[in-house]
Structures are given as structure tokens and as C-alpha cells.
Amino acid sequence: MSTLIRHLRSGALLLAAAVPLLGMAQTKTAGADVLAMIPAEIKARGALRVGSQQTFPPIEFREPGKAEVTGASRDLLTEMAQRLGLKIEFVQAEYAALIPGLEADRFDMASGGISDTEEREQKVDFVNYMFSGGSILALAANKDKLDTIDDFCGKGVATLLGSRVIMAQVEAASERCVKAGKAAIRAEQLPSAPDARMQLDLKRVDGYLGDFPALVYMSQQFPGRYRIVGGNYMLTQYITSWAFAKNRAGLRDAVQKAMQSMLDDGTYQKALDKWGVGGAALPAISVNLPASKRTK
Incomplete structure (x- = not known):
């Protein structure tokens, strides 16, 4: 069992939402060299526009x-922005619209x-800020043998529209089903996490595919x-x-450096621990380093 799984299954999420972020290091200001990386129009605005689907608990x-966005990412973003002399403005967007929204300059x-x-x-x-993984949520009342994605031959699954990493695994498993003479896996992609989970609640699919921390959190909300x-x-x-858009390299690097300073002084770890996902911490805040390029 991976370190991430052990930490997330430890039960910390049961208390995470109720625990205030105590002991957080006093907010620091980034150096002049880092502040100089921020685009002039963002400095003038005084705020970072963050596109967010806002349906990804506990992140x-x-x-x-409630209208306010909360979660581990929100805490990290708020602290990071303060170090850059900025505030955070969340802009709601469906998951599949996040990258197109960047390209259209709807958000920074x-x-x-x-x-x-x-x-x-x-x-x-990308600025990478935590480990995660894709898992499958099923109804507890479903007594079918469902231990891996390969047990979903002839069954339906639902996930977020635009979840290419997860869908690639579903498509590969579906091909294995067909090669074994079984029915393919039926996959439905919905605009938001609640929409996708609704398909499971209505028993239109047998599994809801999403991020492991979010699924653990969700299952704990509905014992x-x-x-x-x-x-x-x-x-x-x-x-x-x-x-970040390709023409925002300065902003990308400023965010990375502010986040690395948070990792170095312990602020980053405390923010993740507050929400029960401390085991998802990265050893360093990286840029464009996906799982496929990592050795650990």
C-alpha cells in the first residue's frame, strides 16, 4: 500500500474540515526577484483569477x-497569493472548460x-503541488465482485468530462474486456462531479470514477x-x-517559488495536514513533472 493511501485511509479526513489551520507560519513576502516575475496587469489588478470547478472535496x-470556496488547494492558494502581494478571485468553470478558459484568458x-x-x-x-490518484466509488448495496476496473466488463461507469488520464485507463480495460470475449465498459462523462455521482446514485452506472481523496471524503459524508x-x-x-497558459511563464515561476518557500518553512505540509491529505505532499514543488516522468 502506498504512503499516500496509508495517510488518506488513516481517518484524518473525518476531522479535517473542522480543524482550523493553527500554527501556520506567519505570512512571508516573496523577494523582489520573484515579485518581478508577475505580469504587470495582474499586479495592477491586485488579484489572481483562478478558474475552478469547485466540486473537488477536500481539495x-x-x-x-455556501458561496465561499474552501479546501486544501484554497488554503495553499490564499497563502501563496499573499506572499506575492495578491488576493485570490475564484472563477467557477466546469472541469472540461478549465484549459480552454486559460487559453481564452478568462482566468490567470x-x-x-x-x-x-x-x-x-x-x-x-503546470505547477505540481500534490500526489493523487484515480479510484472507483460503488454503492455499498452493490454486491457484485468489483475490485478493479477489469471487473466492470459489461457495466457502466461515470466520470468528469475531460478526465483524460482516468478515461485512458477505462478505455484500455474495455479493450481487455472485448479481447476476453466480454462486453465493453460503458463510460459516461458528465460536466461536474455531482452530475457524475448522480448517475451512480440513480443506479444508471455501477461505478463513479474520481480522485481518491475526494472519494474517501465523499464516502465519509454518507456513512x-x-x-x-x-x-x-x-x-x-x-x-x-x-x-497556466504558455504565455504566463513568469506567473508560473512566481507561483512555484512562493509555493516552494511554503514547503521549506512547513506551511505547505500544515495546510495539507489540516485537510487530512498530508500523505499527498510532494518532496518539492515542481514545474511540468507528471507522474510519467517521475521515479518516485
Whole structure:
């Protein structure tokens, strides 16, 4: 079992949302060399526009009936922006619209569970800030043998529109099903996480595919309703990141350096620990370093 899984399954998420971020290091200001990297129009605005789907608990989400975005990413972004002398302005966008929104300059950076991949790096750049992985949520009442994605031959799964890393694994498993003489896996892609999970609740699909931390958090909010397929099964591991347009290299590097300073002084780890995802911490804040290029 990986370090990430052990930490996330430790039960820390049960208390995470209620624990204030105590002991956080006093906010520091980035050096003049870092501040000089920030584009002039962003400095003038005084705020970073962050595109976010806001349906990715416990990383970045809105609690029912509330307008404020909360979560581990929100805490990291807020602290990072303060070090750059900026504020955060969240701009709601569906997951599939995040990268197009960057390209259209709707926002300065995109957040909300985006994974860095070599394919996506052809369009945008990434600042990597935590480990994650894709898992499968099933209804607890479903007694079928569902331990891995290969047990879904002839069954349906739902996930977010634009989740290419997860869909690649589903498509590969579906091909294995067909080669074995079984029915293919039926995959539905929906605009938001609640839409995709609704397909599971309505029993239109047998599994909802999403990020492991979010699925653990979700199952804990509804005791007895859901189970993680295989207990801690991950069909893929990846690096959760913030995305930047190719013409925003200065902003990208300023964010990376501010985040690295947070890692160095312990602020980064405390923010992740608050939300029960401390085991997802990276050893360094990197740029364009997806799981496919990592040795550990």
C-alpha cells in the first residue's frame, strides 16, 4: 500500500474540515526577484483569477448552501497569493472548460483537480503541488465482485468530462474486456462531479470514477452508502497541479517559488495536514513533472 493511501485511509479526513489551520507560519513576502516575475496587469489588478470547478472535496469545493470556496488547494492558494502581494478571485468553470478558459484568458491559472500530463503540456504549463490518484466509488448495496476496473466488463461507469488520464485507463480495460470475449465498459462523462455521482446514485452506472481523496471524503459524508472499489484500489496515480497558459511563464515561476518557500518553512505540509491529505505532499514543488516522468 502506498504512503499516500496509508495517510488518506488513516481517518484524518473525518476531522479535517473542522480543524482550523493553527500554527501556520506567519505570512512571508516573496523577494523582489520573484515579485518581478508577475505580469504587470495582474499586479495592477491586485488579484489572481483562478478558474475552478469547485466540486473537488477536500481539495477545492463549496459546502452546501455556501458561496465561499474552501479546501486544501484554497488554503495553499490564499497563502501563496499573499506572499506575492495578491488576493485570490475564484472563477467557477466546469472541469472540461478549465484549459480552454486559460487559453481564452478568462482566468490567470486553473485549479480544481487538474493532473499534469505530457499531452496537456503541449497546450499549458503546470505547477505540481500534490500526489493523487484515480479510484472507483460503488454503492455499498452493490454486491457484485468489483475490485478493479477489469471487473466492470459489461457495466457502466461515470466520470468528469475531460478526465483524460482516468478515461485512458477505462478505455484500455474495455479493450481487455472485448479481447476476453466480454462486453465493453460503458463510460459516461458528465460536466461536474455531482452530475457524475448522480448517475451512480440513480443506479444508471455501477461505478463513479474520481480522485481518491475526494472519494474517501465523499464516502465519509454518507456513512454506509458508498464503498471504494477494492478498498484502496487506484486505477492510476497522477500529480494534481495548477495550470497556466504558455504565455504566463513568469506567473508560473512566481507561483512555484512562493509555493516552494511554503514547503521549506512547513506551511505547505500544515495546510495539507489540516485537510487530512498530508500523505499527498510532494518532496518539492515542481514545474511540468507528471507522474510519467517521475521515479518516485
